[in-house]
């Protein structure tokens with residue numbers, strides 16, 4: 001492709017740059033993506049960190065990938081598989097760790113080993129996070145407000 005044929009240049013092939021480039025290309029534009037590294041993916045890149053072991057080097061949860069983007073770009077058809085995380089482990093004080101299961105009752109049991117009060121309010125905390133998540137999900141695709149312009 002000669003430079004004159006390019007309609008849009010996207011700098012950086014992280015997942016945001018790649019998604020933007022894919023949407024622009026689907027809209028009929030000729031897009032060039034410039035990436036400074038020799039691999040694409042940015043902070044959601046999967047790399048071999050030890051012979052035979054591959055993992056996302058930074059980002060480890062698919063927190064904000066919108067279902068519409070998955071559908072529009074046919075990500076599952078292109079090989080994306082989402083795995084559900086059964087829980088997470090937290091390193092606390094030296095020698096102490098906590099495995100926090102997704103299941104609320106099981107999580108309360110795990111927390112109660114450290115704080116019965118925290119275990120008791122954990123369901124309310126989860127509800128609050130859920131409400132906040134719904135709120136953010138509802139506005140995530142809105143055009144952001146222009147704080148400079150009112």
Ligand SMILES: Cc1cc2nc3c(=O)[nH]c(=O)nc-3n(C[C@H](O)[C@H](O)[C@H](O)COP(=O)(O)OP(=O)(O)OC[C@H]3O[C@@H](n4cnc5c(N)ncnc54)[C@H](O)[C@@H]3O)c2cc1C
Pocket residue numbers: 011012013014015016017018034035036037040041042043044058059060061062063064
């Ligand atoms: C430690 C860590 C953990 C995280 N965990 C999570 C998580 O669990 N879940 C989650 O949803 N999010 C997580 N995030 C956030 C998530 O990784 C970022 O929001 C996401 O990667 C941003 O994507 P991006 O495409 O905007 O930028 P990036 O992924 O940063 O990609 C930018 C790309 O641009 C390239 N680039 C930069 N400058 C130039 C240049 N001048 N010329 C050419 N190329 C350039 C870079 O090499 C890179 O490939 C985490 C982030 C970090 C750092």
